[in-house]
Amino acid sequence: xxxxxxxxxxxxxxxxxxxxxxxxxxxxxxxxxxxxxxxxxxxxxxxxxxxxxxxxxxxxxxxxxxxxxxxxxxxxxxxxxxxxxxxxxxxxxxxxxxxxxxxxxxxxxxxxxxxxxxxxxxxxxxxxxxxxxxxxxxxxxxxxxxxxxxxxxxxxxxxxxxxxxxxxxxxxxxxxxxxxxxxxxxxxxxxxxxxxxxxxxxxxxxxxxxxxxxxxxxxxxxxxxxxxxxxxxxxxxxxxxxxxxxxxxxxxxxxxxxxxxxxxxxxxxxxxxxxxxxxxxxxxxxxxxxxxxxxxxxxxxxxxxxxxxxxxxxxxxxxxxxxxxxxxxxxxxxxxxxxxxxxxxxxxxxxxxxxxxxxxxxxxxxxxxxxxxxxxxxxxxxxxxxxxxxxxxxxxxxxxxxxxxxxxxxxxxxxxxxxxxxxxxxxxxxxxxxxxxxxxxxxxxxxxxxxxxxxxxxxxxxxxxxxxxxxxxxxxxx
Amino acid sequence: xxxxxxxxxxxxxxxxxxxxxxxxxxxxxxxxxxxxxxxxxxxxxxxxxxxxxxxxxxxxxxxxxxxxxxxxxxxxxxxxxxxxxxxxxxxxxxxxxxxxxxxxxxxxxxxxxxxxxxxxxxxxxxxxxxxxxxxxxxxxxxxxxxxxxxxxxxxxxxxxxxxxxxxxxxxxxxxxxxxxxxxxxxxxxxxxxxxxxxxxxxxxxxxxxxxxxxxxxxxxxxxxxxxxxxxxxxxxxxxxxxxxxxxxxxxxxxxxxxxxxxxxxxxxxxxxxxxxxxxxxxxxxxxxxxxxxxxxxxxxxxxxxxxxxxxxxxxxxxxxxxxxxxxxxxxxxxxxxxxxxxxxxxxxxxxxxxxxxxxxxxxxxxxxxxxxxxxxxxxxxxxxxxxxxxxxxxxxxxxxxxxxxxxxxxxxxxxxx
Numbered sequence: 001x002x003x004x005x006x007x008x009x010x011x012x013x014x015x016x017x018x019x020x021x022x023x024x025x026x027x028x029x030x031x032x033x034x035x036x037x038x039x040x041x042x043x044x045x046x047x048x049x050x051x052x053x054x055x056x057x058x059x060x061x062x063x064x065x066x067x068x069x070x071x072x073x074x075x076x077x078x079x080x081x082x083x084x085x086x087x088x089x090x091x092x093x094x095x096x097x098x099x100x101x102x103x104x105x106x107x108x109x110x111x112x113x114x115x116x117x118x119x120x121x122x123x124x125x126x127x128x129x130x131x132x133x134x135x136x137x138x139x140x141x142x143x144x145x146x147x148x149x150x151x152x153x154x155x156x157x158x159x160x161x162x163x164x165x166x167x168x169x170x171x172x173x174x175x176x177x178x179x180x181x182x183x184x185x186x187x188x189x190x191x192x193x194x195x196x197x198x199x200x201x202x203x204x205x206x207x208x209x210x211x212x213x214x215x216x217x218x219x220x221x222x223x224x225x226x227x228x229x230x231x232x233x234x235x236x237x238x239x240x241x242x243x244x245x246x247x248x249x250x251x252x253x254x255x256x257x258x259x260x261x262x263x264x265x266x267x268x269x270x271x272x273x274x275x276x277x278x279x280x281x282x283x284x285x286x287x288x289x290x291x292x293x294x295x296x297x298x299x300x301x302x303x304x305x306x307x308x309x310x311x312x313x314x315x316x317x318x319x320x321x322x323x324x325x326x327x328x329x330x331x332x333x334x335x336x337x338x339x340x341x342x343x344x345x346x347x348x349x350x351x352x353x354x355x356x357x358x359x360x361x362x363x364x365x366x367x368x369x370x371x372x373x374x375x376x377x378x379x380x381x382x383x384x385x386x387x388x389x390x391x392x393x394x395x396x397x398x399x400x401x402x403x404x405x406x407x408x409x410x411x412x413x414x415x416x417x418x419x420x421x422x423x424x425x426x427x428x429x430x431x432x433x434x435x436x437x438x439x440x441x442x443x444x445x446x447x448x449x450x451x452x453x454x455x456x457x458x459x460x461x462x463x464x465x466x467x468x469x470x471x472x473x474x475x476x477x478x
Numbered sequence: 479x480x481x482x483x484x485x486x487x488x489x490x491x492x493x494x495x496x497x498x499x500x501x502x503x504x505x506x507x508x509x510x511x512x513x514x515x516x517x518x519x520x521x522x523x524x525x526x527x528x529x530x531x532x533x534x535x536x537x538x539x540x541x542x543x544x545x546x547x548x549x550x551x552x553x554x555x556x557x558x559x560x561x562x563x564x565x566x567x568x569x570x571x572x573x574x575x576x577x578x579x580x581x582x583x584x585x586x587x588x589x590x591x592x593x594x595x596x597x598x599x600x601x602x603x604x605x606x607x608x609x610x611x612x613x614x615x616x617x618x619x620x621x622x623x624x625x626x627x628x629x630x631x632x633x634x635x636x637x638x639x640x641x642x643x644x645x646x647x648x649x650x651x652x653x654x655x656x657x658x659x660x661x662x663x664x665x666x667x668x669x670x671x672x673x674x675x676x677x678x679x680x681x682x683x684x685x686x687x688x689x690x691x692x693x694x695x696x697x698x699x700x701x702x703x704x705x706x707x708x709x710x711x712x713x714x715x716x717x718x719x720x721x722x723x724x725x726x727x728x729x730x731x732x733x734x735x736x737x738x739x740x741x742x743x744x745x746x747x748x749x750x751x752x753x754x755x756x757x758x759x760x761x762x763x764x765x766x767x768x769x770x771x772x773x774x775x776x777x778x779x780x781x782x783x784x785x786x787x788x789x790x791x792x793x794x795x796x797x798x799x800x801x802x803x804x805x806x807x808x809x810x811x812x813x814x815x816x817x818x819x820x821x822x823x824x825x826x827x828x829x830x831x832x833x834x835x836x837x838x839x840x841x842x843x844x845x846x847x848x849x850x851x852x853x854x855x856x857x858x859x860x861x862x863x864x865x866x867x868x869x870x871x872x873x874x875x876x877x878x879x880x881x882x883x884x885x886x887x888x889x890x891x892x893x894x895x
Contacts, residue, residue: 279607280607281607282693307605384574387582395578398576398582403563446622460629469698469700470699471700472612474630475629475630476628477629478655
């Protein structure tokens with residue numbers, strides 16, 4: 001069998017592109033190297049929907065950012081993904097930085113960003129009283145927001161799969177050949193996929209994938225960003241996303257609420273040599289503490305419930321690499337997608353689908369496409385009546401597994417049974433939040449392992465944290 | 479809406495003893511709500527012995543200790559609901575709970591005993607740098623895998639923190655054939671019981687390295703090793719002492735946190751040191767009719783003391799239910815030199831009985847005295863060969879001293895070196 005399109009990489013770009021392609025009568029497969037979707041930058045980033053004032057006018061970043069920011073609320077409604085239009089502030093701490101703020105304002109206007117304004121200190125403090133007294137003023141972007149990046153990826157994949165896209169996991173592409181207009185993708189395990197078109201959405205690995213067809217144009221630098229997640233008890237310290245003035249390395253350390261009610265501080269920006277190295281470092285964590293206190297003096301890492309790091313695939317030319325490869329026009333690049341990549345994703349996906357459909361020509365629309373992904377039952381958000389009704393229908397909704405976040409057994413089973421569902425403990429965590437609370441899985445971790453083993457029909461020592469090699473248990477005790 | 483005189487939240491050793499005591503004191507309708515599938519709480523996975531020496535005068539395993547109370551409960555009309563999670567308690571003492579069979583439950587209570595226990599501090603709170611490989615878990619989670627599920631969570635183990643569960647697991651893993659390379663303790667002293675250090679580490683030749691911590695974890699999929707380092711007197715790692723240790727498992731035993739989310743939701747006052755409710759000598763919180771006992775109140779060293787404390791709370795709840803609210807005149811005992819906290823935090827001087835104040839010290843003392851001073855007068859001064867943060871201590875305020883007190887009286891407990 002030969003697919004029309006293979007998307008390599010189930011990050012937010014790959015997943016949203018898959019969903020766009022599901023709108024057409026195409027045989028599409030989403031190919032992922034690891035055990036789950038959203039395993040790279042899409043699970044470890046700031047979760048910000050940027051207004052679009054930061055990117056250089058005329059760049060792909062500027063174009064897709066502004067469009068993506070505009071599309072995001074509707075996409076999230078359709079996919080039942082948590083999104084909040086909380087607005088963002090770029091805060092200046094000196095007259096000099098106020099100049100930067102004005103530049104950003106002008107750039108935003110050029111880029112077509114709506115609802116921008118410059119605030120003086122009094123206006124700023126009125127909006128965000130917990131900001132430092134050292135602030136001078138800020139740029140307010142009212143169209144900016146926050147979104148849960150991995151839920152967006154998971155929901156897009158689910159919706160794509162529900163509409164006919166195939167999802168293949170643990171297929172690490174390490175060879176691509178091209179013959180008679182057809183690509184053959186070969187996995188590290190020797191499996192093959194035949195496909196007429198390839199979309200390279202492999203994130204940090206998109207340079208390697210590109211090289212497999214001899215295209216050297218994707219040049220990436222891995223730029224690590226470390227973060228702290230703070231307890232919900234301090235989740236409302238600020239209501240908007242607070243940036244400091246940007247530097248060459250990026251947008252600096254932010255302080256932001258998350259859609260789940262925690263507070264996020266970070267990221268650092270450090271160029272690293274190794275891909276997939278999402279270690280945190282003591283220096284990095286120290287940097288976050290130093291810089292976040294500058295914005296919000298009362299922010300304290302003592303409230304941290306966890307820290308994490310993610311890798312940005314920073315393109316050397318500083319802009320997204322999107323479009324057909326010069327080596328082979330049937331190979332479409334969607335590479336170098338760093339910030340504002342999450343914001344841009346819906347717009348990038350739409351654009352890539354358009355390129356493909358035009359290239360293939362006369363592709364009929366998928367008349368059965370249903371872009372709505374209904375929200376799963378979430379016990380913690382339900383009213384008493386809804387809870388009672390849900391438990392009456394399925395008693396598993398009456399058994400709390402994760403105490404900190406009130407996640408029920410029913411929700412965990414749903415996450416496993418969903419299209420492209422969870423296969424490991426971290427997959428359950430991202431889909432349900434089980435283990436994301438203040439005890440970080442201390443109580444529920446072992447129960448999630450049991451439920452996974454039961455639902456997947458395997459032994460509990462086959463269950464992994466995040467796929468191959470990350471086993472949790474060894475053999476039986478004596 | 480269901481109606482019960484007493485709702486006990488938690489069916490571990492504290493909840494069971496409180497319920498039984500309340501029944502014995504004449505409370506008519508009592509319900510115990512337990513979130514796990516069985517009663518007994520964490521005792522169920524503590525298959526080692528050492529429980530009950532003080533209370534029963536015999537050495538029992540955790541499940542044996544729990545079974546004594548479970549059996550007693552069976553002989554009463556106390557209602558027990560397991561696999562039932564309490565979601566909320568409101569100001570009018572309406573308890574909302576959920577389980578598979580009954581769905582959402584609303585229970586109207588005359589009094590409530592909080593006995594939710596504690597949880598282990600996770601990695602996130604520790605700021606250990608490094609990867610997110612599998613093989614990093616709390617000692618209690620590892621204990622469950624080994625003792626209840628029957629699977630080995632690792633083969634080469636480093637343990638961070640010398641709390642009792644960590645010490646117990648060092649021995650347990652060794653007995654199961656794993657190699658426990660080292661137990662690191664950030665502080666210059668262990669937070670565990672002396673008997674556990676001797677029986678679980680020394681007897682097996684497992685090194686305990688004090689003033690040492692784990693600074694980094696290595697390995698992308700499964701843990702491959704950790705970097706440990708000694709710390710200076712500000713507890714900051716000393717760069718030159720960094721050392722790599724190969725291991726596939728890092729167990730954390732770095733402290734227990736009373737699980738007071740429900741307590742806080744009701745608006746009950748919390749002691750900043752114990753992280754438990756502020757209570758009086760009957761373990762009544764600042765919300766009348768709501769009592770707390772066991773590890774949700776303050777982390778205990780021995781379950782025997784949990785039982786004793788829970789009986790006080792059970793009696794207090796019974797008196798409240800049967801006799802109503804009585805006028806109380808409170809004196810707040812003060813922590814003097816070396817004493818980190820005192821439980822109870824308030825003492826009703828109208829109380830006719832002696833009151834035992836429990837506390838822990840902040841460092842190790844040798845040949846020191848524990849002094850109780852009331853209104854400037856030394857009431858007792860007990861010699862102690864050793865005082866350690868890992869062990870709970872107590873002093874008794876005699877009934878006649880209490881009877882002679884006024885609202886302006888002072889009570890101070892301190893350590894004299």
